[in-house]
Amino acid sequence: xxxxxxxxxxxxxxxxxxxxxxxxxxxxxxxxxxxxxxxxxxxxxxxxxxxxxxxxxxxxxxxxxxxxxxxxxxxxxxxxxxxxxxxxxxxxxxxxxxxxxxxxxxxxxxxxxxxxxxxxxxxxxxxxxxxxxxxxxxxxxxxxxxxxxxxxxxxxxxxxxxxxxxxxxxxxxxxxxxxxxxxxxxxxxxxxxxxxxxxxxxxxxxxxxxxxxxxxxxxxxxxxxxxxxxxxxxxxxxxxxxxxxxxxxxxx
Amino acid sequence: xxxxxxxxxxxxxxxxxxxxxxxxxxxxxxxxxxxxxxxxxxxxxxxxxxxxxxxxxxxxxxxxxxxxxxxxxxxxxxxxxxxxxxxxxxxxxxxxxxxxxxxxxxxxxxxxxxxxxxxxxxxxxxxxxxxxxxxxxxxxxxxxxxxxxxxxxxxxxxxxxxxxxxxxxxxxxxxxxxxxxxxxxxxxxxxxxxxxxxxxxxxxxxxxxxxxxxxxxxxxxxxxxxxxxxxxxxxxxxxxxxxxxxxxxxxx
DNA sequence: ACAAAAGTGTTTCTACTACACCCATGG
DNA sequence: CCATGGGTGTAGTAGAAACACTTTTGT
Numbered sequence: 001x002x003x004x005x006x007x008x009x010x011x012x013x014x015x016x017x018x019x020x021x022x023x024x025x026x027x028x029x030x031x032x033x034x035x036x037x038x039x040x041x042x043x044x045x046x047x048x049x050x051x052x053x054x055x056x057x058x059x060x061x062x063x064x065x066x067x068x069x070x071x072x073x074x075x076x077x078x079x080x081x082x083x084x085x086x087x088x089x090x091x092x093x094x095x096x097x098x099x100x101x102x103x104x105x106x107x108x109x110x111x112x113x114x115x116x117x118x119x120x121x122x123x124x125x126x127x128x129x130x131x132x133x134x135x136x137x138x139x140x141x142x143x144x145x146x147x148x149x150x151x152x153x154x155x156x157x158x159x160x161x162x163x164x165x166x167x168x169x170x171x172x173x174x175x176x177x178x179x180x181x182x183x184x185x186x187x188x189x190x191x192x193x194x195x196x197x198x199x200x201x202x203x204x205x206x207x208x209x210x211x212x213x214x215x216x217x218x219x220x221x222x223x224x225x226x227x228x229x230x231x232x233x234x235x236x237x238x239x240x241x242x243x244x245x246x247x248x249x250x251x252x
Numbered sequence: 253x254x255x256x257x258x259x260x261x262x263x264x265x266x267x268x269x270x271x272x273x274x275x276x277x278x279x280x281x282x283x284x285x286x287x288x289x290x291x292x293x294x295x296x297x298x299x300x301x302x303x304x305x306x307x308x309x310x311x312x313x314x315x316x317x318x319x320x321x322x323x324x325x326x327x328x329x330x331x332x333x334x335x336x337x338x339x340x341x342x343x344x345x346x347x348x349x350x351x352x353x354x355x356x357x358x359x360x361x362x363x364x365x366x367x368x369x370x371x372x373x374x375x376x377x378x379x380x381x382x383x384x385x386x387x388x389x390x391x392x393x394x395x396x397x398x399x400x401x402x403x404x405x406x407x408x409x410x411x412x413x414x415x416x417x418x419x420x421x422x423x424x425x426x427x428x429x430x431x432x433x434x435x436x437x438x439x440x441x442x443x444x445x446x447x448x449x450x451x452x453x454x455x456x457x458x459x460x461x462x463x464x465x466x467x468x469x470x471x472x473x474x475x476x477x478x479x480x481x482x483x484x485x486x487x488x489x490x491x492x493x494x495x496x497x498x499x500x501x502x503x504x
Numbered sequence: 505a506c507a508a509a510a511g512t513g514t515t516t517c518t519a520c521t522a523c524a525c526c527c528a529t530g531g
Numbered sequence: 532c533c534a535t536g537g538g539t540g541t542a543g544t545a546g547a548a549a550c551a552c553t554t555t556t557g558t
Contacts, residue, residue, distance in 0.1 A: 025276075233555035
C-alpha cells in the first residue's frame, strides 16, 4: 500500500500521472439519531449551496488540511462540521465510524469526493440552528427521511439506510440504548427506546428482569422518579452503566 | 457536506486555501484470511520500497484516478492491488469494508494518506508471488503477524487486529465460515474452521445439529466424502448455502 | 377506594449442553 | 474383528416467554 512511486504504465491516460493527480477530497457525514416526541429521528440540514441546493442532507463537510500539524482527524472534522452546521455544541452520547462511501459518481461535481460516514447518538435539540452553508437544521423522523417525501443529497439515503440498520442491530448486543435516554432514566423509559426504534412491544416484566440481570448495563441511583405526571408507582432511577457490550442480547 | 466553497476564515494558515490544498491520497488495504495447514493465517507482503522498506504489510495501494471515467471504485482498487502484489487472480470468497484509517500521522511521508481497509477471505495460495513493488507475498499465522516478532508497516497492526476481531465475531452470526472451506466440504471441516479461528473445541454432535437446523447455512450435495485418508464413516458432502446471516448464532 | 404504572413470582416452553450410543467405512 | 470418525438420541438444565400477581404512588 501507499506506494511512493506510481510509475506504472497507465495506458488510458495521456496527461502526466503525478501523485497530485490521484488525490481526492475527503468529507465526513454524520447520521445523528435521537428520540424526540416518542419518535426515532435523525438530524438533517437543508443545503444552502449547490450542488443539491435545497435538498436535505446529513450534516458534514470536508476534512480540512489547515487544522493541526497535518490536517484534522476525520472524527474531529465530523464533529466540527456538525457544530458549524447545526450549532450542536453539547457532547454526543455516542459516535462510531459507519463506513466510507467512495463511488466515483457519488458527487456530481468535477472533483471526486469520498465520504467517511459516522453513526452517532445525540441529545435532542429543541431548536437546532443552521450555520455556515446550511440554511436549516432539524430532526426528521427516520421513516420520513428515507421515504420518497424527502429528497436527500448525494448518496445520503444509502448512508442513512445503513445507519438505521446499524442502530437497530446495535440495540440487541450493546448498551447504546442508554444513550438515547436522559442522564437519569427509568427502566420503562429505556424499554420505550427499544420499542420505538424496533417498532415492537416488549413485555415490561421480562424486560425489567433482563436488564437488571445484565451486569454493567444500568446503575441504580437509589432514588425514585417523580410519578405525579405519569401516575402509578414511582420507578427507580438509573444511569448508564460502564459496559458497552451485552453478554446476552436483548431479543426483538 | 461536500461544500463547493471553502471560503471560511482559516486563521492558522497563511497560504491561499484552494480546494486542491485539502485533497489527500486514498489507499486501500486488505486483510485477507485463509486457513492453511490447520492454522488461521493472513496474507502479508514484504515491502520493497520505502517507507517501511522490508517491513511486512497488508497488500494494498492507492486508488487510481486514471482508471474508469472518474477513477476506480475503492473495492476495485483493493482487488487490483491484491492481484498486482500477490498474483492472486482467483475469486475471493468474501470481501467487505472493514473501516477507514485516517489519522494524520499514520503515514510518515509528506503527503497525507488515508486508507480504506477491507476484510476478505480467500483461497489458500500455495505460492503467492510478489509483484510490482512487493518483493514477497506469503500467508502468515495471525498470532505471529500481530506479535512482536513481525514489524508491520504503517498502522497495519491496528488494522489487522480489528480485522481479526471482525472475523471472530462474524463466525457467530454469519455464514462466512463456509468461505474458509473448499467448494465441497464436510460438517467436520466446517467445525474445524470454528475451532481453529476461535481456538476452542466444539462438541461434534451438537455442532452437527446446530448447523443442519440453520436454514440456508449449508446445502446437502447428496454425496459422501472419501474417508480412506481420514478413516471412519464417510461424511456427507455439503456446499455453502444461500443465506448470509444466521438466525440463531453459533456459540463459542 | 380506585387507577395506573412498577416490579416480582410462577408456569410453560424452548433450546442448548453433555454424553451415551449407533453407523459406516478401512484395515 | 477393531479402530476411527460420522451421525443420532436423550436426559438434564438454563433461560426466555407468557401472564398472574403484588407494590406503591396520585387522585
